[in-house]
Amino acid sequence: MRTVRIITVLLALFFALGLAAYMTIWMLVPRRDESSSIFTRTMNDRRDKEILFAVLIAVLTLFIAFITIGVGPPGVSLWFLALSCLEAVMVWRGASEDERENLRQVSSNLSKTRVGRTDGWRAVALRTGLGVIFVIWGISLMSRVSGEHGAAAYVLAGASALVLGLFALFAPWWIRSIQDLSMERRARVRAQDRADMAAHVHDSVMQTLSLIQRSANDPVEVTRLARQQERDLRSWLANPETFGAHSSTARTLSQAILDVESEIEDNYDISVDAIMVGDIPLDDATLALVAACREAALNAAKWSGARDVAIYVEVEAKQVSLFVRDQGSGFDPLAVAPDRQGIAGSIIERMRRHGGTATVTSSIGAGTEVELRLPRASSST
Amino acid sequence: MTSERVPTVFLVDDHALIRAGLRAELSGHVNVIGEADEVAAAIEIILERSPDVVLLDVHMPDGGGLAVLRAVNKEQPGVKFLALSVSDAAEDVIAVVRAGARGYVTKNIEGPELVEAIVRTAAGDAVFSRRLAGFVLDAFTNRSQDGLSAPSLDPELDQLTPREIEVLRLIARGYSYRDIAEQLSIAIKTVESHVSAVLRKLQLSNRYQLTNWATERHLL
Structure with missing residues (x-):
């Protein structure tokens, strides 16, 4: 079967002969285990005959139009092409059910040429037809150019017709690919938003919930925590952009770090000592750095058992380095369950999203040091 | 000893x-x-x-x-x-x-x-606290945002060696002298001599930026 089709395609290159021959055979030879051929079935149906007649007229009109436009009398290949078209219509009308199913599958692959779901086949046919006509017209106009005067006008008209035709043919595909691109971009932004949101929820709500669990038999403490968390969430919902670390008044990195310091000292029995070398204004990335630092210091306050935690921030020419170190109980980083969000999500992943890195060094009994590095945007001084 | x-x-x-x-x-x-x-x-x-x-x-x-x-x-x-x-x-x-x-x-x-x-x-x-180490790093490596770069009479006193910077940075991060020696694979005595050298530079340096810095930090 395949060889037959290949031969057909090759023959089609010669005056569309192969195409016409293939269609004729398709039409006249009945399928295996079918009694009648497509041709006889079409001829027996009155409606099908009418449609065939209409198409015949349409093809002839097209021919005449071509001759008047100046393509010249249709060559042999054009006649064969017209014949194939006619036969194609017959095949479509007269095809049996399962053959029709086959054709539908083939045509569904063609549906990429449609812009949206709403476009019917009629619209596609119209557009494709117009496109083909404009392309042929354009080519014929341009091919008339010889040494005569004013030939440029033809070239111009031909070229514009050609462009118009190509546009009609390929615009849907082009528009579709642009739409896909912007859709993908939107999806990515949405995913980033979701990750930021998840990190924030973990930092605030999850942390508070774990605190509430630990002080479950102290109703006063539970109430205090819940109220504080509520206030926190409200301010974040009202203004998520400026919600940095605890307070929205911080303008520079060192102020934000000092806010973290006082926040943690207020809420936990641990002393936080932050040392800053240099300072830069806050932006999205440095806010993320502050949030990761806060998370690291919170972990130290909650789990290490150390009396104090040391934060060291250094603004270097190319990057900002931040170290959070405690000399507490430490932990085995490899033994942390993969679903724990604290280090993975709120520190490492958050830094990675903003182009930075985070390294957690810890071993049981030897304390913990979290090292955060964030490359500086080249524009800031 | x-x-x-x-x-x-x-x-x-x-x-x-x-x-x-x-x-x-x-x-x-x-x-x-x-x-x-x-x-x-x-x-x-x-x-x-x-x-x-x-x-x-x-x-x-x-x-x-x-x-x-x-x-x-x-x-x-x-x-x-x-x-x-x-x-x-x-x-x-x-x-x-x-x-x-x-x-x-x-x-x-x-x-x-x-x-x-x-x-x-x-x-x-010399004995450096974390804060003092941070201060020296800030003042001597000119990272302050005020852009004040004081004229110096003795450039040698105003420069820290890379090793001294490394040691100061570890102090500022909260490492003890012993931890630093271990981290940098040097003797504790060597750490001490680096720190002493930094202290000498701090005391002899002509940079008035030092006091400037301190005052500014206090005002924050």
């Missing part, structure tokens, strides 16, 4: 509670030979008893630790000072260190660390 002799220590602090606390922390490790709660008395007794190390509170009425330091240094340069301060008063600390103190520790320092710092001071080495 230095001599086995336990260093003699003199306490200067206007808060009786802190002096009592320090005595309790230090007893058995060093020999506390006296204490004073005001500047004039401190100068007089220190000159009389000549301790190895004076543990000096930076914040005191009548001129503070700085006045004691200047007066004693003039008469007995051999007495070494270790400044003791709450951590947020950078400009006072810098002034004291610039005036000749061998180092500076914060009041929340743990007992054993304080003993170690005193022994180190007695041996002539």
Whole structure:
């Protein structure tokens, strides 16, 4: 079967002969285990005959139009092409059910040429037809150019017709690919938003919930925590952009770090000592750095058992380095369950999203040091 | 190694509670030979008893630790000072260190660390707290945002070697001298000599930016 089709395609290159021959055979030879051929079935149906007649007229009109436009009398290949078209219509009308199913599958692959779901086949046919006509017209106009005067006008008209035709043919595909691109971009932004949101929820709500669990038999403490968390969430919902670390008044990195310091000292029995070398204004990335630092210091306050935690921030020419170190109980980083969000999500992943890195060094009994590095945007001084 | 002799220590602090606390922390490790709660008395007794190390509170009425330091240094340069301060008063600390103190520790320092710092001071080495290390890094590597770059008379004193910067950075991160030695694979003695070199540069440097920095930080 395949060889037959290949031969057909090759023959089609010669005056569309192969195409016409293939269609004729398709039409006249009945399928295996079918009694009648497509041709006889079409001829027996009155409606099908009418449609065939209409198409015949349409093809002839097209021919005449071509001759008047100046393509010249249709060559042999054009006649064969017209014949194939006619036969194609017959095949479509007269095809049996399962053959029709086959054709539908083939045509569904063609549906990429449609812009949206709403476009019917009629619209596609119209557009494709117009496109083909404009392309042929354009080519014929341009091919008339010889040494005569004013030939440029033809070239111009031909070229514009050609462009118009190509546009009609390929615009849907082009528009579709642009739409896909912007859709993908939107999806990515949405995913980033979701990750930021998840990190924030973990930092605030999850942390508070774990605190509430630990002080479950102290109703006063539970109430205090819940109220504080509520206030926190409200301010974040009202203004998520400026919600940095605890307070929205911080303008520079060192102020934000000092806010973290006082926040943690207020809420936990641990002393936080932050040392800053240099300072830069806050932006999205440095806010993320502050949030990761806060998370690291919170972990130290909650789990290490150390009396104090040391934060060291250094603004270097190319990057900002931040170290959070405690000399507490430490932990085995490899033994942390993969679903724990604290280090993975709120520190490492958050830094990675903003182009930075985070390294957690810890071993049981030897304390913990979290090292955060964030490359500086080249524009800031 | 230095001599086995336990260093003699003199306490200067206007808060009786802190002096009592320090005595309790230090007893058995060093020999506390006296204490004073005001500047004039401190100068007089220190000159009389000549301790190895004076543990000096930076914040005191009548001129503070700085006045004691200047007066004693003039008469007995051999007495070494270790400044003791709450951590947020950078400009006072810098002034004291610039005036000749061998180092500076914060009041929340743990007992054993304080003993170690005193022994180190007695041996002539420098004692850097995290804050002091951060300050030196900030002032000497010109990262301050104010853009103030003071003219210097001796560029050599205004430059830190890469190794010194490394050591200071580790101090600022909260590493002990022992941790630093381990981290950098060098002897503790080498760490001490790096820190002493930095202290000398800090004390001899002509940069007035140093005081500027401290004042600015205090105003924040």
